[in-house]
Amino acid sequence: MGYNICMLSDFFYPNVGGVESHIFQVSLCLIEPGHSVTIVTHAYGERKGVRYITKGIKTYYLPFKPVYNQAILPSFILTIPLLRNIFIREQIEIVHAHGAFSVIGNQALFHAIFINPNLKTVFTDHSLFGFADTSAIITNKVLQIALWNVDSAICVSHTGKENTVLRGKVKAELIYVIPNAVDTRVFFPDLRYKSNGKIGLVVMSRLVYRKGIDILAKIIAPLSCVPCAKYPNVEFHIGGDGPKMVLLEEITEKHHLQNRVFFYGSVKHERVRNILVKGHIFLNMSLTEAFCTAIVEAACCGLHVVSTKVGGVPEVLPPEVMTLAPVDPALYLEVVERVIEKHQKKAILDREQTSKLASGIYRWKDIAQRTEVVYNNIFKQDSIGEGSRKHDYPGDPKRSLWKIGFFFGKIAYLIALWNILVVFICEWMFPKETIDICPKLLPEKKTNVKTH
Template structure:
């Protein structure tokens, strides 16, 4: 059994692909007999410790969020709190998620100071040319240089991570996302199955990376060419105003429905109202949305970018170039195949997705990565300093200084708050509590240094 700590800025009540991935993977690992906790930052009044399904414990840390649910990188200030949690929960693997998450990298850095094994999952693709990508890639290279294993969600993502972060390919595993096919199922409602018009569904954050500008160019042209086309657009973001302006300018209010932000629990209800799912993304490592749409029996039209060509078989997806003309061609081909009956039935599509993407299988493959990481020797301070030294003439020495300072802080806290004075948390299984200290009841356990607000 492994004791695993998932760490990321992105977790519920925030919604998204990373949040869903962490939750579903954690639940399946618990089902396999492992202990899993999650470290994230506080969301409004959700602070302190919360329990979720099957005893999944979540630590919502009181740290400062600065942009797009990402915390301010502070490094040393979170060390005493993270050290306390990792020792209290007896964690032996820290699994960080998302290159955008400062908290994930901080917890992994602290874990290495405590000689705890680390695994990192990269959920996104990055460029190489712009200034933000250069800075992010350099930091990722340094932090992953001491990471035991890296997971990518597609082979394209693996190649991207290996190139931009300088990670040896043999340390990178490819494990895709999955979908809960018990939830994402085709509709059996005859009214929805026998519509007199065709509905195109878009469920996405309305940001530049998701191709909203392309979508804005496609909507008026396809609506003008086909009188029986309707659009349902779920999601919100800074680019929503672009869609609203197009709808207003072309007077398409009766043919384009903007739902705004929708909860993940409501995504399936939105998807089954459609016939075709349109994804206009400019870059994607995997794209969970098209898997959910295919599981609900929709035809999928998507841009041919990133790892998307790896996700679905050719008979279930119409791939296009990332342009207005390309998306129009893809939609017209999908509509023509639909009229000719050259498409897989919704329930056959659901059956295929169920055989391709199951969380139980993903959890077992992730477990093998953990097993491999645990077999590696402990990275002592000297080994980590040598790794940092190889990361450049400026950043290398800088991180050597940071690592040495943190090591002295580690020694200081080992003296001020010795390990033997930290209460070990009781282990919660699916069916019952197991106590490592039989003299303690769960009611007697409190969480020092953390808000206990529920």
């Protein structure tokens, strides 16, 4: 028999992104060996209540509206009764939250031990954060509160693991490194595409400061401005939207590059490949990145990647398919020029070779199997009496909430006492015996699907 798993995050379908894709793909793969997966997120417009997606994965869209960057406001009164009801109805054994900015995920990790001391908790961190500015300090303290009693954590890179150990104050031995992956049935090269002598440079990103769009703005003109361009056959294909779109459009108009720079705006995930296959080189200029799924998608489509050397990016792809560059516009431009020259001389791998190498590294089935190992180890530790936590809440002598800090520690302790009170009231008003248990749907029969 498999585990009853609850995946929680503020970021899920119909929103599109790396976290959303990770939750969806891992959930699909966990269904195959017999696990039951329930997903909990907030409402998206009119999408509320319970929905079923592929292979019978049940998704609860809780009646909370996002207020900023797809995240909801904390609500300790309302989330506890709803989560308790879901955990009981679905007979949840493992609470798995995703994303440091996910309010629902963070609250679920903190609530779990009070709702049911036997629940196991796992946290997957998908991002890197700093330590110096005010927002980072507050975010890191909130993460420490959420992870004060977590059983295990997962990071998508070794750099991300070091970052989470420092930010979340989690023991290093409790953290596993499991990367993201790419569905190679969706991302594969178009070997019949004719570029007519053009060299396509592709950018697929949110057009925001953190993604290094200011670097992109400074290399467009030197590479494509016709009177002085060293490479008159270079053209840019830019997918994505954001506040930096205006800057890129201004540069395009100023240098009359409308026939050399093409904007596609916000691109649905199923259409990303259609743009990637138009290019030969993929540009990633992120200022911080824990993993960067976009560069793997590009490499699977046969593009050579030029990326800034930040965060966990150097761990993602081998040097045969990725060239690293400094976070400096002038130096980044030099690296791009060298790669263009190598491409012209056919001194780098072609589309088919690049795709074959990249697509064999990351597979969702492997990621799910490694996640399953994390679950197994949690229960194994309990069975031999070496569990990662003790359930003498609201304070543990080794990992007490008081140790989070003079100010935040007291707040966390008060929240813990509030959790105990709310759960007690819920137990009195809605006893477990009165909550119906949901029957589990049988998994769909496997079908043979060709992969590219």
